[in-house]
Amino acid sequence: MIELLKELIKIQSDTKEGANKALRYCANWLTEKGENVTVHDNKGYLMLTAVKGQGTETIIWNGHVDVVPGHEEQFVPFEQQGRLYGRGSADMKAGVAAMMQAFVKLNSAKLTRNVQLHIVTDEEIGGRNTSKWLVEQGFHGDFVICGEPTGLKVGLQSKGILRMDMTFKGQPAHGSRPWEGINAIESAMTFHQAITNLPFRKESTEYYDQPSVNLPIIKAGDRYNVVPEICEMSYDIRFMPGQDKEEIVRQLVDLAKNLDIDMEYKASGSTPALTTTKENPYIQSLQKAILTITDEKAILFGQHGAADTRYYAAVTGGEGAIEFGPSGEDWHGNAEYVLISSVHAYKNILLAHAQSTE
Ligand SMILES: [Zn+2]
CATH class of the missing domain: 3.30.70.360 (Alpha-Beta Plaits)
Structure with a gap:
């Protein structure tokens, strides 16, 4: 998975063209693994959707491959003391790589719900051309995880x-x-x-x-x-x-x-504010998955700013779209990194949560 993440970091996706290139990379990677991927185009902004499972319930994993501008050398990832450095390592190509890996591991026949994977390309400039557009096309669900770096804490609300x-x-x-x-x-x-x-x-x-x-x-x-x-x-x-x-x-x-x-x-x-509470059944099952995988109690918190979560929450009255992702530091800064162990844990939590039978 870390190899996939490194490949994603190497694609300089701080422009529309660069982000589209990263998106195509993800689409090809998933297709090669046998997944059925749809690439959508809205005003030249590409995004992809893929779905597995069945039933009336839908969980969505949303990740963006666009990054804020970085220095040339930040697009050459390197590992040091369990950290992977590079532009977009934390925000949020780690989340995307983990979601892709988890998605291919899902056993469609055994799922009791649908899991949709959404990878988008314009979060850093507002998300209006991709995540918002997807929601308008009907791609929304009962529970949405945006894989922004939260240190494996659950950002269930936003002002x-x-x-x-x-x-x-x-x-x-x-x-x-x-x-x-x-x-x-x-x-x-x-x-x-x-x-x-x-x-x-x-x-x-x-x-x-x-x-x-x-x-x-x-x-x-x-x-x-x-x-x-x-x-x-x-x-x-x-x-x-x-x-x-x-x-x-x-x-x-x-x-x-x-x-x-x-x-x-x-x-x-x-x-509007994002208003998911800890009583939400998906938050309950997510807390269990976090405890099982990390052996630590999940920490719930409120975000100060909003991410693409707001577009999904707009159709559900503010409920059910959260930020939850791996651990890192200094996103948008010069020393951006992600903690490699947290990316593995994150993938396993996503899988445990999506496959839980509650
Ligand atoms: Zn982000």
């Missing part, structure tokens, strides 16, 4: 995203007589500082200490001698599973009202 653009309105005046105007920048600052005390900001859950509020954009003011009339601020709010984004918007609007601040807002997009 939702709420993006808001606020416009604070003041009243212009001469800079020498600021008391005659209302400074829109100061209104915005007052508002921003008061967010910390809102109820939604102080909540926590089993998997998260708090939601997050990032203020990434401010536009205001252009000269010294004028009290600024307008201040525009944009927020990127990551809310926790169980939090209601409409309620968060309400709290923000009420805050401006209570502070007597003239504020208009526009919600400029949102992504």
Whole structure:
């Protein structure tokens, strides 16, 4: 399996063409092993699906072969102290290689459910052309594992995203007589500082200490001698599973009202949270598989950002798409590696989970 992983790392898949080349490599490899593979093309982005088993239940293994750009030498994999270094080793060609190996080992006749393998090529640029497209074509299931590197921990939830653009309105005046105007920048600052005390900001859950509020954009003011009339601020709010984004918007609007601040807002997009709980039967059986293979109790946690999981979860009300993959470090960095032992364990866990009879 590590040989397969090395071959995948050598394919410089940090471009569309490179990722397609890696995808074709995977398709050929699986076909040579006797698997029935379908390669799909959406706007020139290739992806593959393969299915085994029967019944009404479907588990999906999703992996991406595209990687973020790396230095030339990172596409030459090497082993050191049980680690395999190289661009994409952890994120996530190890996951892909393990899924491919596990897939060919599945005994189709003995499976009590369907197992679909999805390999895609545009996760690092948003996943809209492949994973999202596959879901739109009907390739979704009861439980989806995206093989992102999680250190064999189960990333069963992910925060939702709420993006808001606020416009604070003041009243212009001469800079020498600021008391005659209302400074829109100061209104915005007052508002921003008061967010910390809102109820939604102080909540926590089993998997998260708090939601997050990032203020990434401010536009205001252009000269010294004028009290600024307008201040525009944009927020990127990551809310926790169980939090209601409409309620968060309400709290923000009420805050401006209570502070007597003239504020208009526009919600400029949102992504729901991923809400799988530990009661989910597939999480239960996955925990058992992890314990059996690694002799260690599974650790469940909540991710902060979302991966391709969100597209699969979009058709199941946020439930049943998780991130779970091998152990590594420094993905997107210069010293990216994957722990080789974790790749073997990961493959065995996938197999045990898919073949479990619960
Ligand atoms: Zn990834």
